[in-house]
Amino acid sequence: MIPTDAVSRLGTESAFSVLARAAELQREGKDIINLGIGQPDFPTPDHIVEAGIKALRDGHHGYTPAKGILPLREAVCADIAKRRGVEVSPENITIMPGGKPTMFFSILMFGSPGTEIIYPDPGFPIYRSMIEYSGATPIPMTLHEDRDFGFSADEVLNQITAKTRLIIVNSPGNPTGGVTPKSEVEKLIAGLADWPDVAIMSDEIYSRMLYGGREHVSFLAYPEIRDRLIVLDGWSKTYAMTGWRLGYAVWPGKLIDLAERFCVNAHSCVNAATQYAGIAALEGPQDAVDVMMKAFDERRVAIVKMLNDLPGFRCADAAGAFYAFPNIEGTGIDAKTMQTRLLEEAGVATIAGTSFGVNGDGFLRFSYANSLENIEAAIGRIGKLL
């Protein structure tokens, strides 16, 4: 067998290997607190589960249109209009098996040898993995700790060259919880007027996960870039539906047929019952989301304080998602060693910042999608180990 060179460049997401190691330790009888994996510790709300079951009972067992069933695409557009104040046509939507395929397809559409793609660093590891796979050159967009992990529009604009095909942005962001301020978003968009051939992929999967009265700044709100903007969003985080595999993308008119073709080639369609559950999520009561967000906010305040009290740790006040990303340089221990020692010796799963890019060196990601009690116990164990 001789697989291509390209596949040897595929990266991975360390959260899954840490999860596997944590499960192994648990099987050996060790008590592990998992602050590694980025998924809500809440069940999917009942009415959503019931809608999925009903869809199966009602006989929705077959293929659906590759772009997704129309009522779901309409529900997505109504939700976008409500939350982002923007009109989008169901024609421009593809329903996806999660958030990841949108980044996968967009990067394959724009990345090839000799081109460049700018992506957030520290950022979701799959961006870089897919850019490398496509053969394009990955150009890291530095997210600065002293800017609450937002990007600097001037820096990004300076990184654009004639080879740039795509810029990826993600706010609120993984792994930092950082939110880029509206002023920087608008400065970037204004500067992009000089680069009309550069596409943008805005990963807005944490758009509902904001704290302290912050409002989401969607790239969709800027008509001047709509003809080259792809938006990634989905149900995984907001509705605690990571295992259902349900997401959506908004495509510009020029890319929608291509996007549909990718869907036909890759997965045919998202499983039908899940799509009906997705309608119930968007159109049904939102109180379960509010309850979850209230719990996340309490944990966020608590974990940021507790992390700042640990010797050698310094933690920014994350404004979004469910991650805290402390700087641990003051401990004198590098991130990877810290990740290993915390898991093996203290029984606490976290992810080294280096898993999210070179700029993650000296940081550790904590997911606070776990109970306050477990978070307190985990930080207590870390304090003892330090």
Ligand code: PLP
């Ligand atoms: N984008 C970001 C920034 C994420 O953090 C994640 C998941 O962790 C995804 C996309 C992928 O989401 P999904 O599980 O729906 O594929």
